[in-house]
Amino acid sequence: KNYPPGPKWLPIVGSALEINKIRKKTKYLYKSYKELSKLYSKDGHLLGLKVGKDRIVMVNTVEANKEMLYNEDIDGRPKGIFYQTRTWGERKGVLLTDGELWKEQRRFLIKHLKEFGFGRKGMSEISSSEAGHMVDDVLEILNNNESAVVPMHNFFATYILNTLWTMMAGIRYKPSDPRMVLLQTILFELFSAIDMVGCLFSHFPFLSILAPKTSGYTEFVRIHQRIWQFLRDEIAAHKSRFDPNKEDKDFMDVYLRVLREHGEVNTYSEGQLVATCLDMFMAGTETTNKSMSFCFSYLVREQGVQKKAQEEIDRVVGKDRMPCLDDRPNMPYNEAVVHECIRHFMGRTFGVPHRALRDTTLVGYNIPKDTMVVSNFPNILMDEELFPEPYSFNPDRFIVNGKLCLPDYFFPFGLSKHRCMGDVLAKCNIFMLTTTLLQKFSLLPAPGEPLPSLEHVDGATASAAPFNALVVCRTIK
Numbered sequence: 053k054n055y056p057p058g059p060k061w062l063p064i065v066g067s068a069l070e071i072n073k074i075r076k077k078t079k080y081l082y083k084s085y086k087e088l089s090k091l092y093s094k095d096g097h098l099l100g101l102k103v104g105k106d107r108i109v110m111v112n113t114v115e116a117n118k119e120m121l122y123n124e125d126i127d128g129r130p131k132g133i134f135y136q137t138r139t140w141g142e143r144k145g146v147l148l149t150d151g152e153l154w155k156e157q158r159r160f161l162i163k164h165l166k167e168f169g170f171g172r173k174g175m176s177e178i179s180s181s182e183a184g185h186m187v188d189d190v191l192e193i194l195n196n197n198e199s200a201v202v203p204m205h206n207f208f209a210t211y212i213l214n215t216l217w218t219m220m221a222g223i224r225y226k227p228s229d230p231r232m233v234l235l236q237t238i239l240f241e242l243f244s245a246i247d248m249v250g251c252l253f254s255h256f257p258f259l260s261i262l263a264p265k266t267s268g269y270t271e272f273v274r275i276h277q278r279i280w281q282f283l284r285d286e287i288a289a290h291k292s293r294f295d296p297n298k299e300d301k302d303f304m305d306v307y308l309r310v311l312r313e314h315g316e317v318n319t320y321s322e323g324q325l326v327a328t329c330l331d332m333f334m335a336g337t338e339t340t341n342k343s344m345s346f347c348f349s350y351l352v353r354e355q356g357v358q359k360k361a362q363e364e365i366d367r368v369v370g371k372d373r374m375p376c377l378d379d380r381p382n383m384p385y386n387e388a389v390v391h392e393c394i395r396h397f398m399g400r401t402f403g404v405p406h407r408a409l410r411d412t413t414l415v416g417y418n419i420p421k422d423t424m425v426v427s428n429f430p431n432i433l434m435d436e437e438l439f440p441e442p443y444s445f446n447p448d449r450f451i452v453n454g455k456l457c458l459p460d461y462f463f464p465f466g467l468s469k470h471r472c473m474g475d476v477l478a479k480c481n482i483f484m485l486t487t488t489l490l491q492k493f494s495l496l497p498a499p500g501e502p503l504p505s506l507e508h509v510d511g512a513t514a515s516a517a518p519f520n521a522l523v524v525c526r527t528i529k
């Protein structure tokens with residue numbers, strides 16, 4: 053009763069058939085939800101759905117999102133096969149957990165990551181060092197030539213992972229490392245095959261037994277097994293060289309010391325360590341990397357925007373040193389590029405689902421316990437009234453009187469207690485990698501190839517369609 057408006061529910065499938073029908077027409081899930089909202093939701097705030105066993109409420113407007121994100125009754129994370137298969141059937145980690153475990157482990161993670169630079173000056177040094185490695189790698193690809201065609205798909209992924217992994221595990225990888233290439237390929241496959249709200253086997257769990265292959269269950273488990281193995285190998289390496297008398301070098305050392313000294317007590321366990329690493333690996337790299345894939349697909353198309361960003365870099369930084377985070381206040385245009393690329397990414401990606409912990413209400417509608425409640429970021433970030441010509445890449449929309457100005461309806465990292473843990477790192481990396489690359493090189497359309505497509509790859513996190521760019525050395529006057 054008084055559940056948010058939406059399509060009719062049929063037995064077993066709920067509203068899945070109608071969503072599917074519209075998705076075939078619109079291609080993208082966020083566009084399907086927009087159409088359904090137009091059809092069913094008079095006030096536009098919420099769209100109420102049921103897909104298989106899951107009750108899902110899409111939260112469309114700024115007002116409803118603010119109410120939802122500050123409502124403690126909707127502070128849970130979903131339960132069920134999809135969320136728990138990632139962590140061996142248990143609820144572990146920091147991304148998809150709630151209650152005491154989430155509170156304690158999130159606090160512990162942030163506190164100790166700070167010791168290794170997270171959110172502090174050390175982080176900009178790590179990011180700057182990765183930007184330097186990136187330039188060296190591009191020069192190697194150019195091999196003394198003026199230009200080269202470079203696949204931009206996943207180009208930034210390893211540098212982004214390295215900034216996080218330096219703090220988590222004290223290591224960095226080369227983008228050519230076969231383990232990295234494999235991990236990035238399977239992660240891309242995984243995120244394209246699922247939606248933020250689940251997939252076939254999560255809405256219809258019996259399919260994981262009756263049709264494990266067709267429902268995506270087998271592939272989901274296979275990909276996770278690979279990632280678990282990668283993480284477990286690194287933890288094993290840390291264990292084998294652990295010396296209690298030496299200072300901890302990274303988060304894994306800190307966590308292993310706690311386990312050695314106190315055993316697996318309260319919410320601390322080796323499984324929790326693996327799950328936290330898994331969460332950071334997925335939440336920390338996919339998001340930033342895909343934001344950057346949108347950024348450069350537009351910068352190749354929009355040479356005017358690229359030139360404007362380069363003019364500011366040349367004026368403020370010059371050519372004799374690399375950009376650094378302290379330049380940010382003097383570089384509002386490049387700062388605005390960072391926010392515009394995040395807008396394009398989250399403008400096609402839903403928030404991490406919340407769960408109603410008890411029966412509650414939202415903008416006057418009833419939300420029963422255990423309903424999945426999801427921020428429909430695309431509805432806000434691609435709204436023509438809030439962001440005119442939303443599909444154009446226009447950093448100037450965030451500049452007022454020559455200064456960066458972010459409206460209060462721009463909150464792509466969420467709000468309140470579950471707010472993204474990595475927003476500072478993400479913005480730092482996007483700024484450092486973008487400005488450092490544009491200082492040294494221009495990116496042009498690859499000769500003989502179409503411009504980067506405006507279509508994107510749908511999935512749990514959206515990505516620009518793969519594209520190549522002609523990377524050309526710049527000579528700065």
Ligand code: HEM
Pocket residue numbers: 121146147148158216331332335336337339340343394398402403404405406464465466467469470471472473474475477478
């Ligand atoms: C452009 C980059 C990123 C965007 C747009 C983004 C966005 C988000 C959003 C919308 C949420 C959900 C907030 C909510 O549920 O209310 C979230 C949660 C989270 N993000 Fe990010 N994120 C980004 C980068 C990162 C990075 C770099 C890290 C890791 C350092 C990270 C770690 C997390 C974690 C752990 C959570 C769960 C927080 C919790 O439930 O307590 N994210 N992020």
